[in-house]
Amino acid sequence: ETGVTQSPTHLIKTRGQQVTLRCSSQSGHNTVSWYQQALGQGPQFIFQYYREEENGRGNFPPRFSGLQFPNYSSELNVNALELDDSALYLCASSLDGPNSPLHFGNGTRLTVT
């Protein structure tokens, strides 16, 4: 069973630039969620994708957007990067339905300078 994989592992961008982070979900999982984890904090829900549609969104501005592909992999795009966007971005996959646990990848560490 292949777990959740994320790429790249580390990324450095300049304020104002755009970034795309990628995630391959665990085999058989049809739902992908993205979380932002600032240093020393708990993960914050960004949004979730199910069957290629956004299925819920947290308190993040529209410059955070995403995609889910037919193979259930996903991308997180962030436009007009700000210094406060520096964080660990976590992707988690799950099976749709109640009590379906999240399986997290190891994240992408984004640094905005």
Added chain:
Amino acid sequence: QQQVKQSPQSLIVQKGGISIINCAYENTAFDYFPWYQQFPGKGPALLIAIRPDVSEKKEGRFTISFNKSAKQFSLHIMDSQPGDSATYFCAAAGYSNASKIIFGSGTRLSIQP
């Protein structure tokens, strides 16, 4: 609005002792309460979870105690080991979609040999 409050921020326990981490929630619509364990450089991993129809759940050395009327729940780690040293997050979600999880701020646990 911090919907899940976690304490303490950090905890030092002697090997063989009991580690206790506490959480409180506000939203009565929450009905799925997982705990996640995160090691440095890794994504969070599900440790144990409980639903509010039971007051306690035990898996090995890990026990969740749940008090629905007080809207509080806690994690007890019995016979704590140095390998348990990690950051622990309590979390909450609605039963209809356990993927949209609200995390607490985390407890950094250190087990002294």
